[in-house]
Amino acid sequence: MRTLLIAALVLANLVSALLIVRDRHEHRQAFIALTRLEKARDDLNIEFGRLQLEQATWAESNRVDQVARTQLGMVFPRTEDVVVLQR
Known part of the structure; x- marks a missing residue:
């Protein structure tokens, strides 16, 4: 009975250690993605x-x-070319 309990505790310890490693890896990946997105945001702000x-x-x-x-050959109209409309 004692051996079974020790084996269960060792297995639980191993599983929790593997879950911690997985979570840290996911955290690193998310941080890298965040850093990349922040750099892209900053580049876009500079371009804007x-x-x-x-x-x-x-x-x-x-x-x-x-x-x-x-380029368009436009000129200001002469005074005599201006027509003012009144109601």
Whole structure:
């Protein structure tokens, strides 16, 4: 009877040790995935900041005016070409 109890305790100890090893491995894998995702998030935030700066540069009124004049041949209307409609 005593041998059976010792064998059961040794088996329980072995099983719990194996479960601890499995859980630590899963924790490490999850931490690695988390680190990878945080780096991807940080990279995306940096790229988003760059894109916002680029958008602000392209949308600047002087830039729009320059493109309208040079590439599209647009000019401001003369005073006599402006028509004001009133209700």
